[in-house]
Amino acid sequence: MVTLAEVAQHAGVSASTVSYVLSGKRSISGATRQRVEQSIRELGYHPNAGARALASSRSNIIALMIPLRTDMYVPVMMEIAIAVATTARTHGYDVLLLTGEEGPDAVRRVTGSGLADAMILMDVQLDDERLPLLRGTDQPSVLIGLPADTTGLTCVDLDFKATGALCVEHLAMLGHRDIAVIGEAPAVYERHTGFAERTLDGLRARSQELGMRLLHRPCEGGYDAMAVTLARILDERPSTTGFVVQNESAVEPLLALLRQQGRAVPEDVSVVGICPDQVATQASVRLTSVSIPAQEMGRHAVEQLVAKLDGRGSDEVLLIAPELTVRTSTGPAPSATH
Amino acid sequence: MVTLAEVAQHAGVSASTVSYVLSGKRSISGATRQRVEQSIRELGYHPNAGARALASSRSNIIALMIPLRTDMYVPVMMEIAIAVATTARTHGYDVLLLTGEEGPDAVRRVTGSGLADAMILMDVQLDDERLPLLRGTDQPSVLIGLPADTTGLTCVDLDFKATGALCVEHLAMLGHRDIAVIGEAPAVYERHTGFAERTLDGLRARSQELGMRLLHRPCEGGYDAMAVTLARILDERPSTTGFVVQNESAVEPLLALLRQQGRAVPEDVSVVGICPDQVATQASVRLTSVSIPAQEMGRHAVEQLVAKLDGRGSDEVLLIAPELTVRTSTGPAPSATH
DNA sequence: ATAGGTTGTCGAAGCGCTTCGACAGCTTTT
DNA sequence: AAAAGCTGTCGAAGCGCTTCGACAACCTAT
Structure with missing residues (x-):
């Protein structure tokens, strides 16, 4: 050596x-x-990294806390993680991977030991128990996701409320009146994950403003769960012609089921997805969707953090404006006189 | 402090x-x-982590190098990463996340700086350029995947050759004679990723032994690519009744296309997947599959590494025996007299 | 009772780096 | 020509920990 x-x-x-x-x-x-x-x-x-860290009290490491459970958005998580790692390297930082498993203890450990200079937290819940710790330390941090109270915190996220509104508007513009939302798995709502509730807010508020009827049903991923959910929806509201799908692992099952029932997309029903572009373009019908800007969030989080570590930067909440890409899964509502 | x-x-x-x-x-x-x-x-x-590392020349960090590209097996990668992080913590180690981007330089950097005590490499190619570096250092490492030459290296992987053979055997037992393999994206073969080639070896060898005819076609994920590939296969060999799918993002498209063409699964054609159980059970037909033991590989890799760091353990190659779970996507071949 | 072991604790050296103050040798200003 | 300011370099202190040898204090055996 x-x-x-x-x-x-x-x-x-x-x-x-x-x-x-x-x-x-x-x-x-x-x-x-x-x-x-x-x-x-x-x-x-x-x-030598250790000597450097000791002498300068800077480890040049950013900790990234990813959720342990993989019941949602696996590709998104992965994309964010990779974007974080890549961006961090361009600024001379390495990334320490923490799983949500340890919970708040991980925050204490990393903060206390000087293992990392800063942290990025994913899968933030509305009332996350890690937040008090973050507020109580002078170690910079960025949340990917939005908690209920953001005072003293820096956050990045897609503007899910606007996303919900945008989906509704698109369907409204096409003449749809009765729409259904295929939500995340029930567990996601139970643990009060911000993005799921905010999307719903946006969907509900805008559809009310526009005089549309909206049905929201949580749904586990997979074919069987989707079949049950779809049957229920069509039973309760046969006039449904528009779907908004938030759970990306329900996208393909929904399309397959609709096809199977002889409902043509987009002639009979329209489907809008909230998912990474890759999912939207690889589906059996090229999906009109609001993309989840995973890379952008990861990159931005790191850049915020680096700014803070350099003494620049400040606490702020960045909500990325949603963008809807029209593909071939949405079209005019079938005329009511038909 | x-x-x-x-x-x-x-x-x-x-x-x-x-x-x-x-x-x-x-x-x-x-x-x-x-x-x-x-x-x-x-x-x-x-x-203080830095002081500790300096004084003891041990960082208590394991580096995990994941592939940058996400053209395959994203959920598998994620599962491995999480298993590695979780297992590492139970042994008092943290995990540093490196992307393949830096290539061999990352190995040099981590080894040279004492940032990590050991490394785990994923997405190993048959003739990986990082291997000489690993052999030339005394820092312990474990590969997840199998290179062409394993001397002086420790590796864990699913026994993909046996996996290929097992898939063929299952179809043979059911009376299928003409089978087709939906492979990974062409790029995966071009960069000589071990598992893809080894699977193919197993498939070819066993089908030859059993007197079966086998067609192998690489295939990008997604619906459109799958449609083209399937059409080609059925055109070249209309008598095909068995499919082995290695590319997990081709599973659902294949099932949808078969359904669309009026080919019933499993009555007319059988489909075997090589994919995580989650994919197999969430597909529109519960898929007979050989599962990819992501967790087990991650856990084993860490435990090997910890053993080596403790002076126990040695170089060895662990090939995990494949297990085929019969679900509802495979059945007897339609009788030839039909 | 004495030599020889244990056991539990301490002091000090040092791991490899960063950083602060000092200062020699210049150049510029007055 | 003296004062003041730069530049480029050095020496030394110290970051917070681990670890080695030393050594009291006690416990066996003989």
Whole structure:
């Protein structure tokens, strides 16, 4: 293991000079810099992370807490995680992966031990028990998702309320009057996950404003659960012509079931998805959808954090405006006179 | 920030004693231990990770390198990552998330800087460029996946060759003679990903032994790609009655297309999947499948690594025996006289 | 009673780095 | 020509922990 001191000796300078070459915190003459860089290369020197962390009280690590359960949005989580890791590297940070399992203890542990300089939390619940800890520490953090009370917190999320409204508007514009929402699994609502409730708010508020009738049914993913849910919906409200699907693992089952029942998409019923673009374009019908900007959220979260660590940046809530892409799963409502 | 020294003072012992209480590396009297533990609790002490790493040259971190691209097996990757993180925690380790993006450089960086004590590599290619580096260092590592040459390496993977054979055997037993394999995306084969080729080996070898005819076609995920591939297969070999699907994002499209063409599953054609159980049970037909034991692989990888770090353990290749679960997507081949 | 073991604790050295103050050698200002 | 300001470099202190050797204090055996 090559040390700073060895590099210094090899280059004929003092240890501190090498350190300053590395950090750029003091000016170094071109000649010296080159000599040092040459030695670093020749010796294959890598700064020791532990020593660096100890001396500077900076670990250059960002902790990312992902949910343990995989009952929703797995591809989204993965995309966010990858975006976080990639963006972090461009700023010289590495990413520590924490699972939700430890809960608040993980926050304490990471904060207390100086393992990470900052944290990103995913799968935030409306009244998340980790929040008091975040507020009580001076370690920067960013939430991906929105809790009930955001004071003193920095958050990024898709504007799910606007998303709900946008879906409704699109269907309204096409003349649909009775619409149904295929929601997330019941468990997601039970644990009060912000995005699910906010979407519903948006859907309800806008459909009321527009004089539409809306049915909301939670639904586990998969074919069987979807079959039951769809039957119930069509039984209760046979006039339903528009669907908004939030649970991405219900998308394909819904399309298959509709087909099976002889309901053509988009001629007889329209379907709008809230899902990553990949899901929308790979479905059996190219889905009109509001995409979930996973990458953007991950990237933004890291950049906020880096700004804070550099003393710039501040607490703020960024709600990304939803964008609806029209594909081939939505069309004019079948005329009522038909 | 509370330090060891403060705890020591508070408990009326020396710093080293506190350290030994924490590590258990020397025997400490019950009375002293309790006093120290009490002080730790009262002061809310957390050992500083950097200092610990520096002094002990152990970071208690395991690096996990996941693939950057998400063109395959996203849920599997996620499950492995979560299993790794969870298992690592039970052994006192944290997990550092690296993306494949940096390639071999990441290995050098982590090894050189002592950021992590060990690494787990996923998405290993037959002739992976990271392997020489692993062999050239004394840092323990485990591969999830199998390269061409495993000398000096520790690997875990599903026995994909046996998996291929098992799928063929199952279909053979049911009387199928002409079978088709829906493979991974062409890109996966182009970069020589071990598991894809090994599966194919197993499929080919066993079908030849059993006198079956086999067609293999790579296939991107999604409905459109699957439609093209299926049409080609049925055009070339209309007598095909058995399908083996390796690309999990082709499962549902295939089922939908078969249904659409009036081919009943399992009466007219049988389908075997190679995918996580969740995919198999959530499909529109409950899929007979060989499951991918993501959790088991993640857990085993960590345990191997921990064993190595403790001086136990050795290089070995663990191929997990495949298990085929019969569900409702396979049945006897339609009789030839029909 | 004495040599030889244990057991529990302490002090000090050091892990490899960052950073602060000092200062020599310049250049610029007055 | 002296004062003032830059630049580039160095030495030393110290970050918070682990670990090694030392050594009291006690417990066996002989």
